[in-house]
Amino acid sequence: MQLTQKLATSNNIYICAVNWPKIVHTKIAEENIMKIKKILVMMLTVVMLTSALAVPASAASNNCKDVNFTIKLQDSNIHASTETYARVKKDSSSSYINYTTRIDKTAASGPYQFEAIIYGSKTAYGTYVDCTSFKLNGERRRKAIVTRGSRGLFYQTVYENFGLDSYGQIWGRRFNSSNSGIARGSWSVDSAGNYPHYN
Numbered sequence: 001m002q003l004t005q006k007l008a009t010s011n012n013i014y015i016c017a018v019n020w021p022k023i024v025h026t027k028i029a030e031e032n033i034m035k036i037k038k039i040l041v042m043m044l045t046v047v048m049l050t051s052a053l054a055v056p057a058s059a060a061s062n063n064c065k066d067v068n069f070t071i072k073l074q075d076s077n078i079h080a081s082t083e084t085y086a087r088v089k090k091d092s093s094s095s096y097i098n099y100t101t102r103i104d105k106t107a108a109s110g111p112y113q114f115e116a117i118i119y120g121s122k123t124a125y126g127t128y129v130d131c132t133s134f135k136l137n138g139e140r141r142r143k144a145i146v147t148r149g150s151r152g153l154f155y156q157t158v159y160e161n162f163g164l165d166s167y168g169q170i171w172g173r174r175f176n177s178s179n180s181g182i183a184r185g186s187w188s189v190d191s192a193g194n195y196p197h198y199n
Contacts (some may be wrong), residue, residue, distance in 0.1 A: 069184070071183045106136075110181050112179055
């Protein structure tokens with residue numbers, strides 16, 4: 001009682017004496033809350049950046065980078081691209097062909113239509129076999145007839161037949177005698193994105 005009376009003689013001293021522990025406690029709590037808020041903001045920023053930069057797993061890991069192809073289509077035989085030998089197959093996605101532009105954005109050129117075929121092998125310099133014309137169950141697939149000015153996908157079974165890190169190679173065949181010439185465009189052995197299938 002005496003302490004209270006003495007302190008009460010000065011309002012300033014009284015306020016400091018009575019409220020000082022509460023003020024300190026409140027200040028510490030506010031600092032902790034601010035620290036927690038800063039941490040939460042940083043975590044949220046990291047999550048948002050990760051989400052924005054994230055790409056589908058297949059797109060990140062597969063071999064979907066376009067390269068050019070040049071295929072001679074001057075007879076009824078099947079011919080391999082002379083511009084790209086073989087590409088490493090990373091997943092079971094369809095192969096992609098762009099008969100609209102080459103990788104330098106110049107226009108694709110060649111016959112109006114041709115049949116595209118992917119050949120596959122376990123190793124880069126192994127024996128290549130047709131992996132487009134037939135399904136895994138032996139059923140014949142529709143031919144992948146590519147029309148100049150189009151982009152799309154075509155089914156093949158390189159990954160299913162030979163596994164991870166096998167090789168795919170683009171080949172072509174003249175569609176008919178009026179579609180002879182040299183086809184030039186771009187392609188990738190794996191794909192990312194949604195396009196119509198040729199076969």
